[in-house]
Amino acid sequence: MPRDHCILAFNERVMDWARREDVPLLERLRYLCIVSSNLDEFFEVRAAPQIVAVKTMAQGVYNAADGLQLLRKAQDLVARQYALYNQSLLPAFHAAGIRIVHHHERTAAQRKWVHRHFLQAVKPLLVPVALDPAHPFPQVANKSLNMVVRLKGGDAFGRANEVAIVKLPRALPRLMALPASISGKQRLFVSLSSMVRAHLPELFDGREVVEAVQFRVTRNTELLVEEDEVDDLRTALRQELAYRQFGQAVRLEVSDRCSDFLAGTLLQEFDLPPQALFRVPGPVNLVRLSELIDLVNAPGMLFQPWQASWPRQLKPTTKVMAQMRKQDVLIHQPFEQFDAVLELLREAVHDPDVVAIKQTIYRTGAKSELMDLLGKAVRLGKEVMAVVELKARFDEEANINWADALEAVGAQVVYGVVGLKTHAKMLLITRREGRGLRRYGHLSTGNYNPKTARLYTDLSHLTCDPVLTADMDAVFRHLASPNTRPQLNKLVMAPFMLQQTMRAHLESCRKAALKGEYARVVIKSNAMTDEVLIQALVEAGHAGVQIDLIVRGACMLPPQVPGATDNIRVRSIIGRFLEHSRVFYFAWGTQHEHLLLSSADWMRRNMTRRVELAWPVTEPRLRQRVIDECLVAYLHDDRDAWIQQPDGSYLPAAHPQTGHGAQTALMQLYGA
Structure with a gap:
């Protein structure tokens, strides 16, 4: 379609x-x-x-x-x-x-x-x-x-x-x-x-x-x-x-x-x-x-008001950065509060040992505490770099005004790479500790907008992983001066390697299936329109890979077509909250399993005309949490799901009023 x-x-x-x-x-x-x-x-x-x-x-x-x-x-x-x-x-x-x-x-x-x-x-x-x-x-x-x-x-x-x-x-x-x-x-x-x-x-x-x-x-x-x-x-x-x-x-x-x-x-x-x-x-x-x-x-x-819980991995009375030093933190919005991300930035602004803050700005809204905090950080003597995407559709005026305001107080404002939108969502804090520096990173599937964070499902990842945060710093340097292609170890960046990496994982799954080995793919995305990746999915499915696509909006891949896409299933979840998180899962053989979060949808523009990021979740408990909450729960949704048919049409789930709803289950989980 x-x-x-x-x-x-x-x-x-x-x-x-x-x-x-x-x-x-x-x-x-x-x-x-x-x-x-x-x-x-x-x-x-x-x-x-x-x-x-x-x-x-x-x-x-x-x-x-x-x-x-x-x-x-x-x-x-x-x-x-x-x-x-x-x-x-x-x-x-x-x-x-x-x-x-x-x-x-x-x-x-x-x-x-x-x-x-x-x-x-x-x-x-x-x-x-x-x-x-x-x-x-x-x-x-x-x-x-x-x-x-x-x-x-x-x-x-x-x-x-x-x-x-x-x-x-x-x-x-x-x-x-x-x-x-x-x-x-x-x-x-x-x-x-x-x-x-x-x-x-x-x-x-x-x-x-x-x-x-x-x-x-x-x-x-x-x-x-x-x-x-x-x-x-x-x-x-x-x-x-x-x-x-x-x-x-x-x-x-x-x-x-x-x-x-x-x-x-x-x-x-x-x-x-x-x-x-x-x-x-x-x-x-x-x-x-x-x-x-x-x-x-x-x-x-109206719906009963939803009050998001404070992130379960974080103690509200303890500094966020202190807790990040002990473990990576995952925040599942809007079931958990985005305010924890703001609290991280508040800490950084007022911490005398924080020397630099780098931030991408795509959609924050005309009024934003986050942007005010960046301005305050400059006035407190910290180095602040803001990558402002001026061409974020319908947010251009707000972003221009924020760029003016930040430059007026002395922040370094850049607009990314000519010809590409910067859609990646990341915040990097550099803090002086002992004789060296430690980086604290935030990566997200969604925007830095507290209003939409209450309405959109997204994942925030807080980390002190030195390799991952070094990659983030390399991306920021590239956005400020795109002379050479950044050398990254854990981050996967579009337009350089994201599409190629997704194709490589699909090809590995395809080859495993041809050998009769286990091969599984689950993709959660807002859209599925990239012809290159669609063709790779079709080829993998034809080889026997079991593929489930959880695609909220446009999906141009026709599933369940006899002899072509028999092993591919597509579902769309429409619920109280707008589905927005991007989760990519690939497994083949007995030892290969890759789980990535991303700012990118599987669309050509995201893969070839935008600066996007995908990153692995490697900590076992966090990996299982993402799989359970963002994939398994949605694959078992028989209340709010729509199942795409071979002709591109959609039929409602088996029990549209009485069945299991993934969002409802997550609200019950986090509201307890």
């Missing part, structure tokens, strides 16, 4: 959580909103070539037929999404006394309140634009909510400008709660679009409003900066970001009540083919419905 279709199929699996009646109601809404957010990103990042192909009826790598097929599949997914919203979630909310009331449903008192709020808080921010030669179509930002209005009659100068545009400011909330005094026993809410639509005549004095509908345009957000053609990447990216909101249009969403006339007007304005028009029976931006979750404020309609 092509990668783009795999991505849409993944969102179908996410949407299943919005269908499940064993999931709390507000959480079901959250999953529906997640699907909309994922679709936004899909169109922003991946749809532009297909839209161009459909528009021009092009042939080639991106051809019109493939583009049309993809758009039809997206249209079908959106149709089922809104059917679920209208036919299942809305009735469930109504039964719970929660309603978003339209103008015609409001009582006189409610209409009076809404009108007063419109006059005080909304109307002053609206600037309706009636289109004519002196008032061209206004710039419409990516994913912003707007209204297109059809007018009757002439303006003050007698001109019959028929179409007007009203932008709804992003600063305004999309939903507002009506006061309890006029809501009766229910919890009632008003949408911004409904409020504006009800009072449009007040924006167009003397004109008759014939039609008014919401619309939203999604734009291509890929940045076009070529690193090897600019002198200052940070400045070039900052300039390019200013235009991101107004890139090529790739999708137009309108209310299903929109007339062909207005739809055609918008399609022409945004230069889109008719197939890129999505008519939706409801809010054109389901993402913003997530505001309802906070407004309702009903804990009983």
Whole structure:
């Protein structure tokens, strides 16, 4: 199955959580909103070539037929999404006394309140634009909510400008709660679009409003900066970001009540083919419905709050570095707290014997204690090196700002290797001890972001292993000055050796299987799209290697195809937390067993166009823990798992509501 279709199929699996009646109601809404957010990103990042192909009826790598097929599949997914919203979630909310009331449903008192709020808080921010030669179509930002209005009659100068545009400011909330005094026993809410639509005549004095509908345009957000053609990447990216909101249009969403006339007007304005028009029976931006979750404020309609435990290997009253000197530490997030990593950095910042801190920055968020700590370390006289990935998609602005802030206080800031994203996650602390120096390292499958660390499953590895930390230091030196290829002993680095190492392990398994020896492979990854590694997996499986792939998202390897991939099984786990850890297990013969953790998915970009790391887990107890918690538990999941079929489709696990769920089991394990 092509990668783009795999991505849409993944969102179908996410949407299943919005269908499940064993999931709390507000959480079901959250999953529906997640699907909309994922679709936004899909169109922003991946749809532009297909839209161009459909528009021009092009042939080639991106051809019109493939583009049309993809758009039809997206249209079908959106149709089922809104059917679920209208036919299942809305009735469930109504039964719970929660309603978003339209103008015609409001009582006189409610209409009076809404009108007063419109006059005080909304109307002053609206600037309706009636289109004519002196008032061209206004710039419409990516994913912003707007209204297109059809007018009757002439303006003050007698001109019959028929179409007007009203932008709804992003600063305004999309939903507002009506006061309890006029809501009766229910919890009632008003949408911004409904409020504006009800009072449009007040924006167009003397004109008759014939039609008014919401619309939203999604734009291509890929940045076009070529690193090897600019002198200052940070400045070039900052300039390019200013235009991101107004890139090529790739999708137009309108209310299903929109007339062909207005739809055609918008399609022409945004230069889109008719197939890129999505008519939706409801809010054109389901993402913003997530505001309802906070407004309702009903804990009983949410998952029970999860409180991660302090890492079991660490004593909370003892210094983290002191404990690292005794043993390697593994932290399984979000079941265990990421705050232990922050505590390690806090210790390093305030420890007078720590002389240097090196850190990769991919996604930390606009507000970050970790980044503040790095700045404080500089001010306390420590050498700080930050490898900031400026091209981390949708985090570019935050990372540019962090680079500015760190440089301002004297940190050494570098941007990695030209043409490659630095996706590796590592923190290296150098401490003066006795007559020498000792390094303390942190390697992770996930980002240094405390918010996502509460939502994503990831593994953090704390180590003082002198060989492993020396390798980390060599990688940092390479990122600062990539003159020569780093010589590494335990770390495996992309783009140099990661793909080759994975192929070598698969080849060893294949040869063992051909001899009739034991051969086993289990890969846990977020995606499986690298053609080279897929071919190696197919060859290994054909030779008799037993292969299980636990792939959350896109998987282009068709399993269980008779005579080809009979020995390969693929499953996807969709749960309360986003599966994000990468674990690679290879075993062959009686003495060869390799377990690696990694920042990389099995995608071509991760293997050939990014700086990624994989590293071995060699301590027996930690190895067994990773195998038990990240592989065995997921292979036995018959509640939240989806099993991929030979045709690329997925079927739910045997017991979707009553079976064993890996995440549930881990929560029980760590919550005890």
